[in-house]
Amino acid sequence: MSVRFAYRFINLVRRRKQRNEDVKYNSLIIGAGSAGQIIIKELENSSVVQSIPKCVIDDDPNKWGRMLGNIPIIGGREKIIEAVQKFDITQIIFTIPSASAKDKREILNICKETDCKLLTLPEVYQLLNEEVFLQHLKPVAVEDLLGREPIKADLGQIKQQIQGKVVLITGGGGSIGSELCRQIATYDPKQLIVFDIYENNAYSIEQELKRNYPNLNLKVLIGSVRDQKRVDDIFSSYRPDIVYHAAAHKHVPLMEGSPNEAVKNNVVGTYNTSKAALKYNAERFVLISTDKAVNPTNAMGASKRICEMIIQMMDKDSRNRKKRTQFVAVRFGNVLGSNGSVIPLFKKQIAAGGPVTVTHPDIIRYFMTISEAVGLVLQAGTYAAGGEIFVLDMGQPIKIDTLARNLIKLSGLHPDEDIEIKYIGLRPGEKLYEEKLMAEEGLQKTENQLIYIGKPIPFDEKKFLKDLQSLIQSSQENPKNIEAQMQKIVPNFKFQEVVG
Structure with missing residues (x-):
């Protein structure tokens, strides 16, 4: 049993090393909630997506200084520009489906001032009852920067x-x-x-x-x-x-x-x-x-x-x-x-x-x-x-x-x-x-x-x-x-x- 475990562990280390050599993006994750946690886990385990999560941004001060998995939560939105430079970030992923239009607009307008590729999850009502997966990520569109609250139709x-x-x-x-x-x-x-x-x-x-x-x-x-x-x-x-x-x-x-x-x-x-x-x-x-x-x-x-x-x-x-x-x-x-x-x-x-x-x-x-x-x-x-x-x-x-x-x-x-x-x-x-x-x-x-x-x-x-x-x-x-x-x-x- 221990030999089998050691073999799997060595393979995991080898795959991660190979991924680090092939990595295309260093990613900053916005949102330390369940969706952010799932995206981080999928990024770490994916053999297809060439992206390594480096840090997490969340506006809740109670989460600052903690870890989301193995990834540090470094602060609120005011830290985005600093984090991009410090961690050599090339991709930012917005993972708060329940965010208000105002918050999403303000955060993404900060992100757009970087040269990073921007991805976002759809709003919570668009996800319906589906679980969050990497394939739900989509490029940030200019509509996301307008940030109006959606019409709540009856x-x-x-x-x-x-x-x-x-x-x-x-x-x-x-x-x-x-x-x-x-x-x-x-x-x-x-x-x-x-x-x-x-x-x-x-x-x-x-x-x-x-x-x-x-x-x-x-x-x-x-x-x-x-x-x-x-x-x-x-x-x-x-x-x-x-x-x-x-x-x-x-x-x-x-x-x-x-x-x-x-x-x-x-x-x-x-x-x-x-x-x-x-x-x-x-x-x-x-x-x-x-x-x-x-x-x-x-x-x-x-x-x-x-x-x-x-x-x-x-x-x-x-x-x-x-x-x-x-x-x-x-x-x-x-x-x-x-x-x-x-x-x-x-x-x-x-x-x-x-x-x-x-x-x-x-x-x-x-x-x-x-x-x-x-x-x-x-x-x-x-x-x-x-x-x-x-x-x-x-x-x-x-x-x-x-x-x-x-x-x-x-x-x-x-x-x-x-x-x-x-x-x-x-x-x-x-x-x-x-x-x-x-x-x-x-x-x-x-x-x-x-x-x-x-x-x-x-x-x-x-x-x-x-x-x-x-x-x-x-x-x-x-x-x-x-x-x-x-x-x-x-x-x-x-x-x-x-x-x-």
Whole structure:
């Protein structure tokens, strides 16, 4: 027995010596809890991961000076920079799944100032009841540095709204639409209908949903929300109970060059879909809107403000006819990682060696993750009485310049040294800052402390409908001055006149 033990011990020593020679990273572990302990044990015993734990950081003074296994706990977050130098650290691993967003943000913002590779465990709710393993570690993303407390959605309320219902998602293959599909699929709808004009997007989400939810009653349909007959046929055939209208053109500079397309897709699409929802007695219609609809300075924002007004008009019409359809809008800011958003662009520019292009050193934006945005949409639907514009408390706005610099640092590079940041000037229709509400809208609280209701601004529905129909008709002829007609409907829309 003792000979066998000695043999195993010699082999263990030999393997550890070999690992020390092959080691790629000296690791600092943040968090002296159970997750940190498991990660340390796995790192020490792994024959694959080339990483040696050297020290542990924890903010609890009672743990300082103790050992986590064989690894010293050297102090709190204020010791991170010193520890990196003292122990020649090349990798930092954040192992506190239960940390508040504020603490995680503050600690990771210290870590990013080192040249270390940064890894983190997912939040505790993402781990569910799984044990912690090395494969759960993921690179720290720029979203982790924003550090907002996650929206605590009432899953019971959402399930009660969706379970057993026929749900239609327009633009279901896009960034927001596809995440709506994923989350709604978990709430056992009677049927989920994905409607999108882009067949590749639709095919991609169809395959994902079939793979992950084999029992889901799924129907994927191709077509455009501009096509009133196609929209009407879908509502007639499937009779959706709940509609999430995510189909839209959203890129500000592109829509500045093609403002008629913003009207055709956003305004006409919303008008067609909401009319069908009313005609076929859907229970609820939820419009995905944007903070760019507030005091708009671009065609995309103005078109989305008109969409919000369509929703208000439809809801009033539904009440007057004593129908059951409730129409609401959900307004939020920029979505991190969505198609065409700034982060994928910055990543491509960094991978190409720069420069990273920022329009203005002082430009700021509100940001949220795709899951946060969809959580708001689903939760807001449960609060709907009809006619509301729901607004997310998006925390503090972020400077795009800071975002770019953080992304460069997370790539292990130095801004202005390894990667140039180039300021290229504001694009047509672009603001230095976005607003969440118009002054007249005010704010009303809901049960969720991060979700508010903007009071609808009254307007003359008869005049609006007349101007709307005129705008829609004009857009089909592709005039050069469609913005002037949009301004008739949205007087606070500021745009640059087309010359020549």
